[in-house]
Amino acid sequence: xxxxxxxxxxxxxxxxxxxLTLSAILFSIGFxxxxxxxxxxxxxxxIELMLNAVNLTFISASKHFGxxxxxxxxxxxxxxxxxxVVVGLAIIVSIFRKQSSASVDVLNVSRG
Amino acid sequence: xxxxxLLPIFLPLLTAIFLFFNxxxxxELITNFFTLNSALLSFAISFYVFVMLALDKFQPxxxxxxxxxxxxDIKIDFTLDGLSGIMLLxxxxxxxxxxxxxxxYMETDExxxxxxxxxxxxxxxxxxxxxxxxxxxxxFGWELVGLSSYLLISFWSKKPEAAKxxxxxxxxxxxxxxxxxxxxxxxxxxxxxxDFYTVLKSASDVPENTITLITLFxxxxxxxxxxxxxxxxxxxxxxxxxxxASALIHAATMVTAGVxxxxxxxxxxxxxxxxxxxIISFGLITTxxxxxxxxxxxxxxxxxxxxxxxxxxxxxxxxxxxxxxAAIFHLVTHAFFKALLFLGxxxxxxxxxxxxxxRKMGGLRKQMPVTASMMGxxxxxxxxxxxxxxxxSKDEILASVFANGGIYYIFWALGLGAAFLTAFYMGRxxxxxxxxxxxxxxxxxxxxxxxxxxxxxxxxxxxxxxGFVNTPFFHGVEKVLHYSLEGVEITHLPxxxxxxVLAVLSIGAGFTGLLIAYLIFSFEIFKRFNFKRIxxxxxINLIKDLSFNVLYLNKLGNSIFVSGMKNFTRKVAVxxxxxxxxxxVNFVSTAFGKTSRVASATQTGLVRSYVVYFGLxxxxxxxxxxxxxxxxx
Numbered sequence: 001x002x003x004x005x006x007x008x009x010x011x012x013x014x015x016x017x018x019x020l021t022l023s024a025i026l027f028s029i030g031f032x033x034x035x036x037x038x039x040x041x042x043x044x045x046x047i048e049l050m051l052n053a054v055n056l057t058f059i060s061a062s063k064h065f066g067x068x069x070x071x072x073x074x075x076x077x078x079x080x081x082x083x084x085v086v087v088g089l090a091i092i093v094s095i096f097r098k099q100s101s102a103s104v105d106v107l108n109v110s111r112g
Numbered sequence: 113x114x115x116x117x118l119l120p121i122f123l124p125l126l127t128a129i130f131l132f133f134n135x136x137x138x139x140e141l142i143t144n145f146f147t148l149n150s151a152l153l154s155f156a157i158s159f160y161v162f163v164m165l166a167l168d169k170f171q172p173x174x175x176x177x178x179x180x181x182x183x184x185d186i187k188i189d190f191t192l193d194g195l196s197g198i199m200l201l202x203x204x205x206x207x208x209x210x211x212x213x214x215x216x217y218m219e220t221d222e223x224x225x226x227x228x229x230x231x232x233x234x235x236x237x238x239x240x241x242x243x244x245x246x247x248x249x250x251x252f253g254w255e256l257v258g259l260s261s262y263l264l265i266s267f268w269s270k271k272p273e274a275a276k277x278x279x280x281x282x283x284x285x286x287x288x289x290x291x292x293x294x295x296x297x298x299x300x301x302x303x304x305x306x307d308f309y310t311v312l313k314s315a316s317d318v319p320e321n322t323i324t325l326i327t328l329f330x331x332x333x334x335x336x337x338x339x340x341x342x343x344x345x346x347x348x349x350x351x352x353x354x355x356x357a358s359a360l361i362h363a364a365t366m367v368t369a370g371v372x373x374x375x376x377x378x379x380x381x382x383x384x385x386x387x388x389x390x391i392i393s394f395g396l397i398t399t400x401x402x403x404x405x406x407x408x409x410x411x412x413x414x415x416x417x418x419x420x421x422x423x424x425x426x427x428x429x430x431x432x433x434x435x436x437x438a439a440i441f442h443l444v445t446h447a448f449f450k451a452l453l454f455l456g457x458x459x460x461x462x463x464x465x466x467x468x469x470x471r472k473m474g475g476l477r478k479q480m481p482v483t484a485s486m487m488g489x490x491x492x493x494x495x496x497x498x499x500x501x502x503x504x505s506k507d508e509i510l511a512s513v514f515a516n517g518g519i520y521y522i523f524w525a526l527g528l529g530a531a532f533l534t535a536f537y538m539g540r541x542x543x544x545x546x547x548x549x550x551x552x553x554x555x556x557x558x559x560x561x562x563x564x565x566x567x568x569x570x571x572x573x574x575x576x577x578x579g580f581v582n583t584p585f586f587h588g589v590e591k592v593l594h595y596s597l598e599g600v601e602i603t604h605l606p607x608x609x610x611x612x613v614l615a616v617l618s619i620g621a622g623f624t625g626l627l628i629a630y631l632i633f634s635f636e637i638f639k640r641f642n643f644k645r646i647x648x649x650x651x652i653n654l655i656k657d658l659s660f661n662v663l664y665l666n667k668l669g670n671s672i673f674v675s676g677m678k679n680f681t682r683k684v685a686v687x688x689x690x691x692x693x694x695x696x697v698n699f700v701s702t703a704f705g706k707t708s709r710v711a712s713a714t715q716t717g718l719v720r721s722y723v724v725y726f727g728l729x730x731x732x733x734x735x736x737x738x739x740x741x742x743x744x745x
Contacts, residue, residue: 034723043719108717 019060026053040092040102044085051081114175117161117192120154120204121239127151128232135225144215147228151208151235158204162197170194170595174245185305191245195596198440198589199242199365199372202447206364207235209567213455214356216563217462227267227354234260234357238365242372246306247296250373254292254337257366258285264357265350277349284346288336295329298322308376313599315380323380327387330377338370338424341398345666347421351413355458358413363420363454364447371427371443375436378600382434392432392513396526399425401663403533407540408659412457412468415541419494420450422534426509429527433520434603435512441582441589442505448578449493449501452571456487459560459568460545470541474550479557484546486568491542493575495535496622503619504579506531508605511614515606528621535625543633584611 026049033046055074062070096102127150131143138146165173172193180186192200211231218227237260241253258281266278296306302322303311315323334340339347350362361367374381374391381387399422406418423446430439461468463480477484493500496507510531514524544550559565581588584605605611631637638648661667714725 031723031727035720035727038720104719107719111715111717 016060016064019056023053023056023060026050026056038103038105040095040104043104044088044092047088048081048085051077114173116157117173117200117243118175118177118190120158120161120200121190121236121243123150123154123157124207124232124239125236128229128236131225131232132229135229138225140215140219140224143225143228147211147232148208148215150232151204151211154235155201155204155208158200161192162201165192165194165197166592170197170592172595176245183304184300185307185310186248187246187307188249189245189307190243190249191308192243193596194592194594195372195375195440196242198444198592200239202444203235203238203242203365206360206447206451207231209570210356210360210364210451210455213359213458213564213567214354216561217356217458218354221354223267227264227357230260230263230267231357231360234264234361234366238369241369245308247299247308247311248306250376251292251296254333254369254373255289257361257369258282258289258337261285261350261361261366264361265353267353267357271352273349274352277346277352281346281350284343285336288333288343291329291332291336293333295326295333298326298329302326312377312379315383320383324384324386327377327381327384328390330373331387331390334370334374335394336370337373338367338428339398339421340370340425340428341394341401344398344402344421345662345669348414348417348662351411351417355413355454355461358417359451359454359458362417363450367420367424368427368443368447371424371431371439374428374431375440376596378431378436378597381431382601388432388434390432391428392523395425395428395432396523396530397425398422399429399530400526400533401665403530403537405659405662406537407533408656410469410471410660412460412470412473412541412545413454415470415537416450416453416457419453419534419538420446422530423450423494426506426527426530429513429523430509433509433513433516433523434601435509436597436600436602437582437587437590437593438505438508438512440593442509444581444589445493445501445505445575445578448571449490449575452490452568452575453487453494455564455568455571456483456490459483459564460487462564463557463560470544471550472552473545473554474548474552475546476554476557477546479554480546480559482565483560483568486565486572487546488542489572489575491538492626493579494538495626496531496618497626498615498619499576499579501575501577501579503622504583507615507618508582508584510618511605511611512603514610514614515603528618531618532621532625535622536629539626539629540633543629547634 030046030048030050030053033049034043037043037046055077058070058074058077062068062074092102095104095107099106127147131138131146165171170193172191174189174191176187176189178188180188211228214227214231218224221227234257237253237256239253241250241257244250244253262278262282265281266275268274269278299311300306302318303314305311336343347362347367351358353362402418402421402425406415406422409415409418423442427439427442427446430436430442460473460476460480460483463476463483464473467473489500493502496503498504510524510527513520513527580586582590590602606614658664
C-alpha cells in the first residue's frame with residue numbers, strides 16, 4: 001500500500017518548481033494589477049498578493065534546502081505586511097475623505 | 113622752547129576743528145575774526161621761535177611726542193632747524209597775508225566757513241610736513257596736503273571742471289606718492305629707522321645703488337607734488353580752485369614740498385650721481401616746456417600756473433646742480449612774488465566779476481593803479497630784474513649751474529633761455545591785462561577793496577627786499593641752513609669777473625624778454641611794420657598752437673592713460689568678467705537647469721508609472737542575474 005502510494009506520488013510529485021511557478025504567476029498578477037488599476041484599495045490588494053507570492057517562494061525554498069531561515073523570513077514579512085496594512089488603510093481612508101474617490105491618478109502633486 | 117615750536121603746527125588744526133564744529137553757528141565776521149587771529153598768533157610764535165633759533169646759531173631742536181615702536185625706531189617727533197624754520201616762517205606768514213586777502217575775496221561765498229576750515233587744515237598739514245623729524249611724519253603731512261589741496265581745488269564742486277580738476281590733481285599726486293611710499297619702505301629696510309638724522313648720517317655706509325634707488329623713488333614723489341615734467345599737468349587744471357588758495361597751495365607752499373624734501377635729504381642725494389643728473393634734466397625739460405606753454409595762454413591764472421611749474425623747474429635745476437641753498441632761496445623769493453602775482457590776479461578777477469580771459473581785459477592800469485603797480489613789481493621780480501628778489505635767486509641758480517663746468521654749460525644756456533622766456537611771457541601777461549587796449553569798456557571796473565590791496569602791498573615790499581637776505585656779498589640763507597646741510601657739498605658761486613658776466617647775461621635775458629613782449633604786445637610791431645617779405649605767419653601760428661596745447665602732451669597723455677586705459681579695462685571687463693567668470697557661473701546654472709528638466713520629466717506623479725519603473729528595474733536585475741556567470745564556490 002505504502003509503496004503504491006509512493007509510486008503514485010512519484011507520478012504526480014509536486015516538486016519545488018511547481019511552487020515557484022505558482023509564486024511567479026501570483027506575483028505577476030499582483031504586478032499587473034498594480035500597473036493597470038487606479039483604485040487604491042485594489043492596488044493595496046495587489047501588493048498583498050505580491051507579498052504572499054514572495055512568502056510562498058521563501059517557504060518553498062526553505063523546504064527545498066531543508067533550512068529554517070526562509071520560514072523565519074516569512075514571519076517577518078507577515079509582521080511587516082500587517083503593519084503596512086494598518087498604515088496603508090489609514091492613508092487610503094484619508095485620501096477617500098479628501099477627494100471622495102480612491103483613484104490615485106488625481107494625486108499627482110509630486111509631478112516634476 | 114621745545115613745546116613752543118609745536119604750537120604754530122597745531123594751532124591751525126585746532127582752528128580748523130573749532131570752525132568746523134561751529135559751522136552753522138558763526139557768521140562770516142566771527143569766522144574771519146577767529147581764523148585771522150589764529151593765523152596771526154601762529155605767525156607771531158613762529159617769528160619768536162625763529163629769532164630764538166637765530167640767537168642759538170640755528171642749532172637744531174627736536175621734540176618727540178610719542179614713541180610708536182622701539183624696533184624699528186619709529187616715533188612721532190618734530191624738529192626745528194634752519195630749513196624747517198624758514199618754511200615755518202614762510203607758511204605761517206603767507207597764510208596770514210593770504211587769509212587776510214581771502215576774507216574779502218570769499219566774502220559773498222556761501223561756503224565761506226568751509227573755505228577757512230580747509231585752509232587752516234592745509235596750513236596744519238604743510239607745517240606737519242616741514243616740521244617733521246622723520247620720513248613717516250613727513251609722509252603724513254605729504255598725504256594731508258594732497259587731501260586739502262584736493263578739497264580746495266574742487267571747492268566749487270558744483271562746477272564739473274572743478275570736480276574733475278580735483279580728481280586729476282589727486283590721482284596724479286597718487287602716482288608720485290606711490291614712489292614716495294616705496295622709497296620709505298626701502299629706507300626702513302636699509303636703515304631700520306625713519307629718523308632724518310640717523311638716516312642722513314649713516315648714508316655713506318650704504319652702497320651707492322641703494323642710495324640711487326631710494327632717491328629715485330623719493331624723486332618720483334617730489335615730481336608728483338612739485339608738478340615736474342611727467343606729472344605736471346594737474347597744476348594748470350588746479351586753477352579751478354579759489355584764487356587765494358591757489359596762491360598759497362599751488363604757488364607758494366605745497367608745490368615746493370618736493371623741493372623742500374629733496375633739500376632735506378640732500379646728504380644722501382649728493383651720494384648719487386644718477387639722481388642728480390635725473391633731477392637736473394627733468395628740471396630743465398619742465399622749465400622749458402612750461403615756459404614755452406605759458407607764452408600763449410589766455411587764462412589769467414593758467415599763465416601763472418605754467419610760470420609756477422617753470423620756476424619749480426628752476427629749483428630742481430638748482431638741486432640737480434648741487435646748489436641746495438640757491439634752491440631754498442629761490443623757493444622763498446618765488447613764494448613771495450608768485451603769491452603776489454596770484455593775489456593780484458585774484459584782485460583783477462574780483463574786480464572783473466569773475467572774468468578770467470586776459471583778452472577781455474586790457475587797459476586796467478587806470479582803473480586799478482595799486483594792483484597794476486604791485487603786479488608790475490611781481491612781473492619784474494620774476495623776470496629777474498635787479499635789485500628785485502627774483503634776480504638774486506635766479507641768478508644764483510644759473511651761476512651755480514655754470515660753476516659746475518662740463519656739460520653743465522649747456523644746462524646753463526638752456527636755463528638762460530628759460531629765463532628769457534619767463535620775462536617774455538610775464539611781460540605779455542602784464543601788458544595784456546593792464547596796458548594794451550583791447551577795445552572793451554572797463555568804466556565799471558573799480559580798484560579792489562583795501563583788504564585786498566593791503567596784502568598786495570605787503571607782498572610787493574617783500575618781493576622787492578627779500579632778495580637781499582642772500583646776495584653774493586651776504587650769504588644769509590647759507591648761514592641759516594648751516595646745520596641742516598651739514599656735511600653736504602654745496603656748489604658755490606664762481607668768483608670775480610665770471611659772476612659779473614653771468615649776472616649781466618641773465619639781466620640781459622630778462623630785459624630782452626620784457627622788451628620783446630613790449631614790442632609785440634604794446635608797441636604792436638607786427639602792425640606798424642610790414643613783414644610781408646618774410647612769411648612769419650606760419651611759424652608764429654605753429655608756435656601759438658603748440659604753446660596753447662602744451663605740445664599736445666595733455667592730449668597724448670589723455671589718449672594713452674585715460675582713453676587707452678578705459679578701452680583696455682572695458683575689454684578686460686568684457687572678456688574676463690563677462691565671458692570667463694560670468695560664463696562659467698552661468699554655465700553651471702544652465703547645465704543643472706537643463707539636466708534637471710530632463711530628469712524631472714520622468715517624475716509624472718502617477719503611482720502607476722512608478723510601478724512600471726519598478727518593474728523595469730526588476731527586469732533589469734533579473735537580466736543581470738541571468739547573464740552574470742556563476743562563480744564556483
